[in-house]
Amino acid sequence: MKICHTKADVRATVRDWKLAGDEVGVVTTMGYLHEGHLGLVRLARQRADRVVATIFVNPTQFGPNEDLDTYPRDEERDLALLKAEGVDAVFLPSVEEMYGAAGDTYVEVPGLSGILQGALRPGHFRGVATVVAKLFNIVMPDFAVFGEKDYQQLTLIRQMVRDLDMPLEIVGHPTVREPDGLAMSSRNVRLTPEHRQEALVLSRSLDLAEDLARSAPAVADLKAAVRAELAKAPSADVKSVDFRDAETLEELDGPLDRPAVILLAVRFADVLLIDQRVVAPRP
Numbered sequence: 468m469k470i471c472h473t474k475a476d477v478r479a480t481v482r483d484w485k486l487a488g489d490e491v492g493v494v495t496t497m498g499y500l501h502e503g504h505l506g507l508v509r510l511a512r513q514r515a516d517r518v519v520a521t522i523f524v525n526p527t528q529f530g531p532n533e534d535l536d537t538y539p540r541d542e543e544r545d546l547a548l549l550k551a552e553g554v555d556a557v558f559l560p561s562v563e564e565m566y567g568a569a570g571d572t573y574v575e576v577p578g579l580s581g582i583l584q585g586a587l588r589p590g591h592f593r594g595v596a597t598v599v600a601k602l603f604n605i606v607m608p609d610f611a612v613f614g615e616k617d618y619q620q621l622t623l624i625r626q627m628v629r630d631l632d633m634p635l636e637i638v639g640h641p642t643v644r645e646p647d648g649l650a651m652s653s654r655n656v657r658l659t660p661e662h663r664q665e666a667l668v669l670s671r672s673l674d675l676a677e678d679l680a681r682s683a684p685a686v687a688d689l690k691a692a693v694r695a696e697l698a699k700a701p702s703a704d705v706k707s708v709d710f711r712d713a714e715t716l717e718e719l720d721g722p723l724d725r726p727a728v729i730l731l732a733v734r735f736a737d738v739l740l741i742d743q744r745v746v747a748p749r750p
Contacts, residue, residue: 468551470557473654481519481607484515484555486541493608495599497626498522499539500548501560503651508552510640513623519606520549521558523565527573528594530637534737541654558606565601574600575629577622583709583739591635595620596627603633610636614643616650618728618743622716644670651744661702664736668700669731673744676729683748686719686727688712697733706732706739713745723748 471477479493492506492515509516542559549557571691573593579585580592580649603611613621626638643651648670651662658666672693679689690708697705710719713726726747733740 468546468554470546471556471558472675473537473564474559474560477519477556478604480518480556484517484658485607490509491515491517491519491606491608493519493521493606493611495521495523495602495613496540496545497524497653498545499541499653499656501651501653501655502641503550504615505548505617506643507614507640508549508554509637511610511612512553514610515677517555518553518656519556519558519608520554521560521602521606523558523560523598523602525594525598526564527566527597528591528592530588533588534654537657539592539656540548541721554657558602565598572632573597574627576623576626579619579626581709582716583619583711584732585619592620596623598629599624600633602626602629603635608635610638612638612640614641615626615639615640616652616741616743618730619716622714643743648674650740652740654738657738658735662738665700665702666733666735666740668703669733669740669742672696672731673729673742677744677746679745680723680727681749683723685721686723689723689729693729693731697731699734704734706734713747 469722484491490550492511494511496504524538526535576596576597585592604647628637647667649666674694676689676693679692690710693708697703709730710727719727728743728746729744731742
């Protein structure tokens with residue numbers, strides 16, 4: 468497994484692969500890998516001749532009061548996991564290598580950046596879109612795999628790729644969960660044992676909504692049922708419960724008459740967890 472610290476190195480590596488006729492997939496991460504990330508890598512491995520993983524804790528997607536400094540990191544462990552999964556190359560740049568001293572250009576998808584998680588974290592999705600666009604331009608993959616847990620991010624990246632005519636496919640991977648149902652996240656390790664147990668309310672709320680949605684109830688009633696379930700966790704600070712069109716993320720109202728994505732954002736102390744589920748009325 469080759470480790471590339473510079474843009475020039477990873478570009479030359481991928482160029483040689485493509486000259487040999489290989490298809491290249493990429494999985495972009497911020498490190499501290501878990502089974503969710505490895506699921507993305509395995510899907511890329513199934514589809515591609517060569518797989519590049521990127522590890523970069525991107526400062527431009529963190530707000531001034533967010534957890535950039537405390538975001539978990541374990542480079543040695545991450546590299547061992549990626550090597551075991553058969554990754555061909557890892558792009559591991561510094562902040563200086565990614566952004567330089569005078570970078571002043573950003574990528575933004577305004578319609579999707581300012582809603583939902585974007586409203587809770589102003590500037591977050593501008594940072595995400597910018598770094599992902601840069602990584603695509605650096606690696607030049609044939610496709611990229613992203614998890615559906617970050618559903619708004621996945622939708623935004625697909626929109627960016629379409630709008631900017633980027634020559635790659637965006638592949639979604641279903642949310643990977645712990646055996647008890649908690650969506651895997653690098654932030655889970657920061658939960659106290661009590662909060663870790665309470666956090667199971669997210670997946671229980673989504674299970675409840677999926678069952679209720681089959682009878683095509685009013686969206687407002689579905690939202691109320693989810694909020695009532697979340698309220699059973701004493702420490703849960705519910706930041707948002709949203710029901711949106713599963714493809715466009717447009718707001719829904721009235722009876723549920725099409726597939727919808729439920730997007731949850733719940734904070735336990737200083738740890739913000741998100742989760743999602745696509746639900747639909749019974750045909």
